[in-house]
Structure formats: structure tokens, C-alpha cells
Amino acid sequence: xIPIVIGVSFLIFVIIDMIPxxxxxxxxxxxxxxxxxxxxxEQLGYNLPLLQRYGKYMYDAVFRxxxxxxxxxxxxxxxxxxxxxxxxxIVAFNAIFFSLVFGVPLGVLSAVKQNTLFDxxxxxxxxxxxxxxxxxxxxxxxxIFSLWLGWFPATGIASWRSYVMPMIALGLPYGGRQxxxxxxxxxxxxxxxxxxxxxxxxxxxxLVIWKHAMKNALLPVITVAGNxxxxxxxxxxxxxxxxxxxxxxxxxxxGIRQKDVPVVTGGIIxxxxxxxxxxxxxxxxYAFVDPRIKAKYSGGRR
Amino acid sequence: xxxxxxxxxxxxxxxxxxxxxxxxxxRLKKDRLAMFALAVISVLxxxxxxxxxxxxxxxALKMNLRQKLALPSATHWFGCDGYGRDLFARCIHGxxxxxxxxxxxAFATLVVGSMIGALVGYVGGKLDDLVMRALDIFSxxxxxxxxxxxxxxxxxxxxxxxxxxxxxxIPGFVRIVRSSVLNIAEQEYIEAARAxxxxxxxxxxxxxLPNAVGTIIVQTTANVASMILIAATLSFLGLGINPxxxxxxxxxxxxxxxxxxxxxxxxxxxxxxxxxxxxxSILGDGLRDALDPRLRT
Numbered sequence: 001x002i003p004i005v006i007g008v009s010f011l012i013f014v015i016i017d018m019i020p021x022x023x024x025x026x027x028x029x030x031x032x033x034x035x036x037x038x039x040x041x042e043q044l045g046y047n048l049p050l051l052q053r054y055g056k057y058m059y060d061a062v063f064r065x066x067x068x069x070x071x072x073x074x075x076x077x078x079x080x081x082x083x084x085x086x087x088x089x090i091v092a093f094n095a096i097f098f099s100l101v102f103g104v105p106l107g108v109l110s111a112v113k114q115n116t117l118f119d120x121x122x123x124x125x126x127x128x129x130x131x132x133x134x135x136x137x138x139x140x141x142x143x144i145f146s147l148w149l150g151w152f153p154a155t156g157i158a159s160w161r162s163y164v165m166p167m168i169a170l171g172l173p174y175g176g177r178q179x180x181x182x183x184x185x186x187x188x189x190x191x192x193x194x195x196x197x198x199x200x201x202x203x204x205x206x207l208v209i210w211k212h213a214m215k216n217a218l219l220p221v222i223t224v225a226g227n228x229x230x231x232x233x234x235x236x237x238x239x240x241x242x243x244x245x246x247x248x249x250x251x252x253x254x255g256i257r258q259k260d261v262p263v264v265t266g267g268i269i270x271x272x273x274x275x276x277x278x279x280x281x282x283x284x285x286y287a288f289v290d291p292r293i294k295a296k297y298s299g300g301r302r
Numbered sequence: 303x304x305x306x307x308x309x310x311x312x313x314x315x316x317x318x319x320x321x322x323x324x325x326x327x328x329r330l331k332k333d334r335l336a337m338f339a340l341a342v343i344s345v346l347x348x349x350x351x352x353x354x355x356x357x358x359x360x361x362a363l364k365m366n367l368r369q370k371l372a373l374p375s376a377t378h379w380f381g382c383d384g385y386g387r388d389l390f391a392r393c394i395h396g397x398x399x400x401x402x403x404x405x406x407x408a409f410a411t412l413v414v415g416s417m418i419g420a421l422v423g424y425v426g427g428k429l430d431d432l433v434m435r436a437l438d439i440f441s442x443x444x445x446x447x448x449x450x451x452x453x454x455x456x457x458x459x460x461x462x463x464x465x466x467x468x469x470x471x472i473p474g475f476v477r478i479v480r481s482s483v484l485n486i487a488e489q490e491y492i493e494a495a496r497a498x499x500x501x502x503x504x505x506x507x508x509x510x511l512p513n514a515v516g517t518i519i520v521q522t523t524a525n526v527a528s529m530i531l532i533a534a535t536l537s538f539l540g541l542g543i544n545p546x547x548x549x550x551x552x553x554x555x556x557x558x559x560x561x562x563x564x565x566x567x568x569x570x571x572x573x574x575x576x577x578x579x580x581x582x583s584i585l586g587d588g589l590r591d592a593l594d595p596r597l598r599t
Contacts, residue, residue: 272444
């Protein structure tokens with residue numbers, strides 16, 4: 001986990017460093033004199049070698065919670081991120097929740113009713129949704145529900161209503177993936193011997209599917225949900241920009257447009273850290289879901 | 303198909319090289335949906351290749367403010383955009399840009415990814431550890447963010463987008479090829495080849511990679527679909543191609559300013575993105591089933 005964060009931040013630092021321009025002239029603006037720019041660069045340590053600058057950046061980030069100052073707004077990047085990250089998280093987790101709510105049950109349904117209309121229609125729609133960019137779904141929703149029907153605001157955040165369309169726009173493609181993985185995982189599980197045993201001993205079909213099969217089929221689904229969190233973040237950036245939500249994603253996009261180096265570096269590193277935490281949480285959650293893993297670890301202590 | 307015929311075809315595939323691909327093609331032909339998707343993709347590729355013959359590139363750039371936001375008509379099949387440019391011409395030439403990006407990045411990923419994947423999977427040991435740890439770092443950055451950072455550093459333009467998107471996709475591809483190679487490397491025929499004194503490079507090229515081809519093809523098809531989406535998303539965010547060059551995602555982005563008054567501006571390029579990516583996904587599913595009938599669920 002820690003080596004990955006160090007690796008990620010270094011990689012991002014090096015890539016962003018290739019953006020032309022220097023912090024002095026960006027911060028002071030076009031009217032500044034060359035001596036002032038040089039002094040500012042000197043003060044910020046811009047003339048130091050890359051590795052030293054990276055070390056200083058990480059030291060400030062970890063021990064002083066400093067990520068530099070935005071060139072555009074002149075405000076500390078860390079406060080901007082602290083204000084914006086919760087909005088991105090709400091959007092992302094809403095979408096995950098929404099996608100699981102329709103993806104998993106429909107995936108189970110289409111596996112159980114394999115090759116019937118209850119299978120073909122949901123899987124067809126799921127594939128269609130999974131091959132859409134989130135911004136396209138968002139635009140169609142915007143057109144129908146805010147411009148034509150006026151049910152939800154098109155942009156900005158005023159109330160909970162503003163979160164509804166981003167949730168659906170992001171959740172539909174993500175949920176399409178969930179549905180497909182749930183279906184294939186479930187199909188594999190219901191052919192296992194223990195499912196046949198459960199049926200043979202006379203357990204009701206509902207119990208067999210939802211208890212015996214479901215519990216085992218869900219494991220890969222959790223992995224996929226965690227791993228495709230990256231795809232979700234990608235969609236979230238476009239969705240935030242489209243719906244004008246002041247989240248971290250739209251912050252980075254505007255940072256890139258304005259060549260605002262501290263914003264881009266800080267924003268991407270924070271996103272990557274959150275992403276690694278999600279992957280870690282997914283790994284840990286196995287222990288709760290899968291009794292075999294739990295037994296392996298508690299066995300040693302006993 | 304029952305299990306005994308499956309076994310016979312698998313055996314035949316080992317003895318006779320061509321018959322495996324004939325077999326795959328025969329199975330794919332039976333999948334009507336996949337064949338339809340293949341036809342759609344072929345048409346899109348033909349459109350992209352012969353875009354200039356369908357409508358000259360100048361038409362896609364020529365502004366005519368009197369035609370601003372014109373609705374679809376006999377002269378302008380898809381209507382006109384905010385500058386009065388013919389949307390049909392922009393969609394057709396957008397196909398060239400979008401599909402070039404998608405296919406060339408998928409090809410670059412295929413070549414680089416399968417070489418690295420096969421090498422580390424087969425050689426193993428320290429090299430494998432080192433490469434896999436490096437890939438962990440790459441995959442901890444969400445792909446769109448990584449591509450955005452690369453485009454910011456390199457500047458916009460088709461070549462830079464291709465580099466950015468290919469780099470973000472190589473780690474996943476390496477992982478998939480590697481795990482498939484790990485399985486193959488344990489097979490007896492590889493051991494036999496090694497015992498016979500065949501060089502590592504020759505084993506990789508002649509024996510390991512051909513057996514991973516199925517996985518590689520399926521993954522590449524899926525990659526083209528997802529790269530169409532990534533390229534469209536990047537352009538939508540204004541980080542892709544340089545305007546006024548037409549690209550599907552950029553066309554949607556230009557069109558969203560006129561969402562209320564002229565929704566057809568997002569409709570046509572949107573449908574193009576949707577059709578291209580959807581057919582690639584369907585074809586990918588069809589190929590997966592055709593290459594490995596045991597996986598058919």
C-alpha cells in the first residue's frame with residue numbers, strides 16, 4: 001500500500017513535471033518582472049533537481065498536509081480538495097449503490113432463467129449500457145428530465161435532486177458490468193456439486209439460489225466492483241464536468257486546461273490514494289464475506 | 303454440442319493448424335448477433351477508410367453561418383452544427399479519427415502487452431516480480447486520470463492521445479497475457495520443447511504465444527470497445543484532438559452547448575459512439591464463445 005502510494009505519486013510528479021512553464025511566472029502572472037519570477041522560483045525550490053523537489057513535495061504532503069498553492073485561484077490546493085472530495089465520493093458511492101441494486105439481482109435472475117427472455121433482455125441492455133460513455137447517458141438524461149420535463153436541475157448543486165441524474169448516468173454503465181459478472185459467476189456456481197446437493201436434500205429453490213449459490217457467486221462480483229472502481233472514477237470525472245458538480249474530477253479537468261500544476265498533481269495523487277484504499281477495503285472485505293479466509297487467519301491465533 | 307464432439311475438435315486443433323481457425327470461424331458464423339456486429343464494424347471501418355470519397359474533408363470544416371443549427375434535411379443529412387458545418391461530414395470524418403485512435407492504440411497495446419506479458423510469464427522469477435510491482439503502480443491510477451495527465455504533459459493531438467491511451471491499457475493487457483502464459487508454460491509440450499534444446503525466444507514465439515492467441519484476440523476486441531469510450535471521454539473533456547478536427551466525443555462536446563435548441567447535434571455523434579462500441583463488445587463476446595466453447599454459458 002505505502003510503496004504503491006510512493007510509486008504513484010512519483011510517477012504523477014514526473015509526468016506533470018513535463019508540462020511546460022514554471023511556477024513563478026504562473027503564480028505572478030504576465031506583468032511580473034523576470035527578477036521577481038526568478039526569486040519566486042528560488043523560494044519555491046523550483047530550481048532544485050527533480051528528486052529533491054519530489055522529496056520536499058512528499059514531506060510537505062505527509063507531515064504538513066500541504067499540496068502547494070493553485071496557480072489559478074492562489075488558494076491552497078489541500079483546502080480545495082477537502083471541499084471537493086466529499087462531492088466526488090457522494091457521486092461515486094451513489095452510483096455504486098445504484099448499480100449494485102439493479103445489477104446483482106438482475107444478474108442472478110438472468111443466470112437462473114438462462115436463455116429465456118428474462119436472461120436475454122437484461123443481458124442485452126446491460127451490454128448496451130456497459131458500452132456507453134457515462135457522459136452520453138448523462139446528456140440524454142439531462143435532455144429528457146431537466147430540459148423537457150424539468151424534474152431535475154441540469155447543472156450545479158442545489159439539493160439532493162442534483163445528485164440523482166449523475167448517479168444514474170454513472171450507475172447505468174457500471175451496473176451493466178456488475179450484471180454481466182454476476183450472471184457469469186452465478187452460472188458457474190449453480191453447476192457446482194453443493195448446489196446439486198442442496199437441491200437433492202429438498203431445499204426450496206429460493207433457498208438454494210439466494211443462500212447456497214448467491215453467497216459463493218458474490219465473491220468475484222465484489223472483486224470486480226472494486227477493480228472497476230477506476231472505470232467509475234473515469235466516468236465520474238466526465239459526469240461531474242457535464243453536470244457542473246464542484247467535485248475533485250472537474251477540479252482536475254479545469255486544472256489541466258489552465259496548466260495549474262499543483263492542482264493536477266495533488267488532485268490525481270489524492271484520487272489514486274482513494275483508489276488504493278478502495279482496493280484494500282475490497283481485499284479486507286473478503287475476510288467478512290468468505291468464512292474460508294476468516295478461518296485461515298483466526299485459526300493461527302487459536 | 304455434446305462433450306465428445308468438443309474433445310474431437312480440440313484434438314484436431316492440435317494436429318492440424320488451419321482447422322482450428324476454420325472451426326472458430328464456423329462457430330462464429332452460427333452466432334448471428336456476432337456476425338451482425340462484425341458487419342456493422344466492417345461498414346464503419348470502410349467509412350473511416352473511404353471518408354474522403356463519401357464526402358470531402360473540406361465540407362466537414364466549411365462554416366456557413368446561415369445554416370447554423372440547421373435541422374436534418376436533404377442537403378445536410380444530419381443537420382448543421384453551431385458554426386453551420388455539415389454534421390454528416392463531421393461524423394464521417396470523425397469516424398476516421400475515432401477509429402484510428404481506437405484501433406491503433408489497441409494494436410500497440412496488443413504488441414507491447416503480449417511481448418511483455420509472455421516474457422515475464424514465461425521467464426518468471428525476479429523479472430516477473432519487478433514488472434508486476436511496477437504494473438501495480440500503473441494500475442493504481444485510474445486510466446482516465448493517467449491519460450489526462452499524459453495529454454497534459456505531452457500536449458493534445460492524435461499521436462499523443464494514442465500514446466496516453468495505449469500506456470494506460472498496457473498493464474491490464476500484460477496481466478491477462480501473463481496469467482494465460484503461466485498456464486501454458488506448465489504444459490508438457492513446452493517442457494518437451496525445452497528438453498529438445500529450443501531457445502527461449504523460439505519457444506515463446508512458436509509455442510507459447512500461438513496458444514495464448516485466443517485470449518489475446520478476445521481481450522483486444524474488448525480493448526477496442528473501451529478505447530472508443532476513453533478517447534471519446536478525453537475529447538469530451540476537451541483534452542483530446544485539436545479543434546476544428548472532428549472526433550465523435552468532441553462533436554458531442556460541441557453539441558452540448560445547444561442541447562435545448564438542437565439536440566440532433568449530440569444525437570448523431572452519440573449514436574456513432576454507441577453503435578461502434580456496442581458492436582465491438584458483441585463481437586468480443588461472440589469471439590470468446592467461438593474460441594472456447596467450454597466457456598459458453
